[in-house]
Amino acid sequence: MEVLQRTANRGSIATGGYDIDNSLKFEPDNSEILKRTYGSGGTVQKWTFSTWIKRTELVGCRLFGLKTNGNVFLQLSGDKLRWYVNGNDQYTEAVYRDTSAWYHIILQFDSAQATASNRTKIYVNGVQQTLTGSYVGQNTSAIINSAVIHGLGGREDNNTEIFAGYMAETYFIDNQALEPSDFGEYDSDSGIWKPKEYEGTYGTTGWYLDFEDNTSAGKDTSGNNNNFSDTNLNAADHATDTPTNNFCTLFPPPDAVTGTEPSIKEGGTTMFGGVSNTQNAFGTMGVRSGKWYFESTITNSGGVTTNNHNFGVIDPEQITYVMTSGRDIGASPAGWACASDSLPRNNNASASGANATGSLAENEIMGVAIDMDNGKIWWHRQGTWTSISSTVGNPANGTTPAFSNLLTATDNFVIPAGGLYHNNGNQARAMNFGGYAQAVFTAVGTYTDANGYGSFAYQPPSGYYALCTKNLAEYG
8 A cells, every 4th residue: 555655764764873963944835945156167077966855745846956057957857857958858767756755866977978878877775777868968068067056956046946855965076976885875784775974075166065054054064165055044944854864744645535635845744725624634654662742733724713623643544534535533443633622532532531622723732642552642732731531641651541542443553644624725734743843833842852853842751752763763
């Protein structure tokens, strides 16, 4: 089943001695892009571009290149990688549409090569890709690396074709055609391609962006000071979702109710409602063991009460049921959700003894704690845990859960889920899994879990962790 495959988190690794701490989130709606005008040109016939990306919206975009003084770019088009040099057009045969995975992309350009197929090589996760189309002529100057403006993450001449997702560990190496082994290696235990520290030189116009300085997204840390300027990017766009610690994000459902499925934006952390009454989105990571925490809020109610909007977890086998029947998450026999009025629901019934209160307003935050070792779940409203029969729950010591049947109602793992209930396309639900926390969460708090991962508005209960690959490797 595609949904189960998408929760496998391919293309990321949680172990190994080299860690990447930060990434940069790009959002097309905000026209976020990095630009740099080279003060002096480098070698236009030989260079290497290397980056890690995690897509969160399957939209066409330019990853690197220029239009202002030519038309040369590396692009995602039809979910394939496209390399275009003023009329010479090449595509990968493979497609890259997994929004749960990090991809390592290398574009190696060496037009002096006598063999045409050696002039341009594209590698993804260490594997050279088969290219279709026309190769550049021998000794072609690709304009990239010349003294003109370049764009990273979009089209530099008009701030369009913006990448949607996260970018990390990005290099440009002047006058060298480097191999994947210079930037990555296969993990000896899992066989997954993972990053390693680059130990080579950069050349005069080379650069390295590690995105660790949240005051300057485009800061070059190679030592060359070949910095990029930020366009519509700020400190809030820095994230800890990286190739060495991949966090849960949202993906749209495979089957929507009549109308359109919700759109996923802001680094896979916000769902916008479609035009049908019930719209849901789902998390890219599933768990059957361990203790987990994440948060959510309604940032735009669409002008209707928020008490029907809910979030929680669901067996992924139930996605088709809730989406094609116009149901919310809590209507499923293997779905558990809580609305903003604090009424938890499962199998279309409220938790016995749940004490409902007034609906939370927009931007007021709820959290969920899931104990998959004991099959229990709790929700909090702005830090106060669900009350059952006038007794407040306590996830840290396992008392008074809203439900205790997560292990008995299904023998499958569960995934995060969030829903909107009204046919208004302006509705928006923000989710916070910790890898990228929007301002609505960080304005309240910036708490990490006990391992130091994530950024949450409220402190996760003792023993509960962010949904990320490092924690999953230890507890999941």
